[in-house]
Amino acid sequence: MIAVDTNLLVYAHREDSEWHARAKAWLGSSGLHLLHEGTGYLDKLERLCGRAKVAGEKIHDARIAAICLTRRHRTVDRRP
Numbered sequence: 001m002i003a004v005d006t007n008l009l010v011y012a013h014r015e016d017s018e019w020h021a022r023a024k025a026w027l028g029s030s031g032l033h034l035l036h037e038g039t040g041y042l043d044k045l046e047r048l049c050g051r052a053k054v055a056g057e058k059i060h061d062a063r064i065a066a067i068c069l070t071r072r073h074r075t076v077d078r079r080p
Contacts, residue, residue: 003035003064003067003068004027004032005064006060006064008023008026008027009023009027011023011024012024012026012027035067035068035071036067037066037067037070038067038070038071039070040070041066041067041070044066044069044070045062045063045066048062048065048066048069049062
């Protein structure tokens with residue numbers, strides 16, 4: 001399974017985005033499953049942020065990584 005970066009969802013939703021058509025087509029051709037925080041997520045996030053000294057706007061990326069690692073997903077697709 002490939003975890004989809006949040007930006008793809010934004011591009012597919014926003015018709016004014018230059019990536020709108022491509023993102024919508026890509027998402028329409030994929031079987032999507034929503035990932036969410038699960039057991040162990042917060043501990044994983046705290047360890048990731050502590051080790052890498054993550055702060056500010058990078059927290060969102062660390063959150064995605066923690067969710068993926070907790071759910072055993074290793075790939076995040078960022079392409080539009």
